[in-house]
Amino acid sequence: MIGEVLAGIALVNSAHKQIKQLVNNVSDISGLAKHIDQLFEGEKQIQKNRIDANNSVLSIKNVAEETINAKLAQEKMQEIATMVNMRFGPGTWQGIINERARRIQEQKEIEREAMLKRRREQQQLAENIKTMGIVVMSLVAFVVLATGLFLFNSHSR
Numbered sequence: 001m002i003g004e005v006l007a008g009i010a011l012v013n014s015a016h017k018q019i020k021q022l023v024n025n026v027s028d029i030s031g032l033a034k035h036i037d038q039l040f041e042g043e044k045q046i047q048k049n050r051i052d053a054n055n056s057v058l059s060i061k062n063v064a065e066e067t068i069n070a071k072l073a074q075e076k077m078q079e080i081a082t083m084v085n086m087r088f089g090p091g092t093w094q095g096i097i098n099e100r101a102r103r104i105q106e107q108k109e110i111e112r113e114a115m116l117k118r119r120r121e122q123q124q125l126a127e128n129i130k131t132m133g134i135v136v137m138s139l140v141a142f143v144v145l146a147t148g149l150f151l152f153n154s155h156s157r
Contacts, residue, residue, distance in 0.1 A: 007045060008049060010042070012072070015038035020080075023080075036080075036096070039077065043074075046073050080093070
């Protein structure tokens with residue numbers, strides 16, 4: 001748990017440092033984008049740890065560490081937002097945030113649709129098996145009935 005917190009804040013710090021170096025002389029956008037991804041991932045890890053904190057949640061040390069790390073991550077994100085907006089124009093960072101949120105929502109929708117499709121396919125398979133069972137049982141009943149009638153007629157003569 002503490003390792004996750006340290007990994008999250010270390011990722012934020014590392015990404016922050018790299019973005020600061022790259023933002024003013026960006027020639028390769030993929031490098032900048034990679035570090036922005038790391039910044040978001042580090043911040044996500046810190047937030048996740050705050051939510052999942054089970055290890056001595058009442059410990060002042062843990063509470064202080066989680067709170068301060070979250071604030072530091074927010075500070076660094078705000079600083080990067082300002083730098084990106086100054087370099088690429090007002091609203092650029094918000095555009096990045098909005099596009100990321102849109103893509104995350106789109107991915108969730110794709111996953112939800114895939115899950116619903118799998119569920120429909122499972123229900124259809126269950127229905128097909130049920131129908132096949134009814135058909136097989138009907139055929140067996142017909143064969144037994146036909147055999148019984150045949151035997152009854154052959155013994156009656």
